[in-house]
Amino acid sequence: MTISLTRRVLLGASASLALLGTSAMAQDKIQLRLSSVSSETDQRSVAMTEVFGPAVSDFASFEPHWNGTLFGQGTELEAIASGDLEMSITSAQELATFFPEWSIFAAGYVLQDAEHQVAVFNDALMDPFKKTVEDELGVRLLAPMYLGRxxxxxxxxxxxxxxxxxxxxxxxxxxxxxxxxxQFLGRALGANPTPMAFTEVYTALQTGAVDGQDNPLPTVVDAKFYEVTKQIALTSHLVDWNFIALSSEVYNSMTPEQQEAVTAAAVAAADSGRAAQLAKEEELVAFLQDKGLDVYEPDVAAFRSHVQEAYLGSEFAASWPEGTLEAINALGK
Known part of the structure; x- marks a missing residue:
């Protein structure tokens, strides 16, 4: 009886120690909460959930929060800077609100395509831009994500x-x-830009209140603009991108092996999302043509030259470091 009771006590103690060990191991994992306004089905979200999360699961607990449920749009970088958030998916437009020189990466015809984005991000010309973000905001940019043209x-x-x-x-x-x-970009394209709420665009196209609109092809399809338009000129005047952003404090707390792994996971997720988005764009060209729209490419070189000349003569370029635009152009086709 005494032996049996002792065994039960020992077994219970062993189980408790095992449970505590498991709990301690879970607590030892690095917490990586990501806040984004993207939906769960967005290509960026899918890539982060299906590629990034599993790739870091050995040492990190990845917790994505979509649809702005954790932090609102435009507040994520400040949350990282204050230590209240570990990760976000940020944009050149948002970074430009902190650092005006970043506006060069949100200007028309600066980036030419998805491949050009990757080349620019990995080039030494980006180093001072990344360093400023890391030094002044405490945010490390891990990889570029392709949004579309x-x-x-x-x-x-x-x-x-x-x-x-x-x-x-x-x-x-x-x-x-x-x-x-x-509005400046619209004028630089040669058009008469008309400001209008997105919810009003379908009716405005239907009635002729406006002649057209600009958006990536997925938006044209989602909003069913193909029902009230007849053509799409593939000007690709803005090749938009985002960046996977991580708290510098969290990154610096990792071992060199973990730092390498989290960076590789971000690059793999960005590559996956980019491939999926490019494939989707290609599919939508055929879809829109089947709907009767004429989809074609104009003289993109003429548009690029005209738009870049307009920017260089504007106040927007005043904050661009000298030679940066030329260096970006040199990495393109």
């Missing part, structure tokens, strides 16, 4: 309006977002 979508048929150069958009009322930066 904005195109010009018009209600006129190509027989009525064949867009080859910026001159062909003269007098075209093109709905674009209402900020000064977006």
């Amino acid at each position: 904005r195109q010009v979508n018009l209600r006129q048929s190509r027989a009525e309006l064949d867009v080859k150069t910026p001159d062909d958009l003269s007098g075209v009322n093109l709905r674009m977002p209402g900020s000064d930066a977006w």
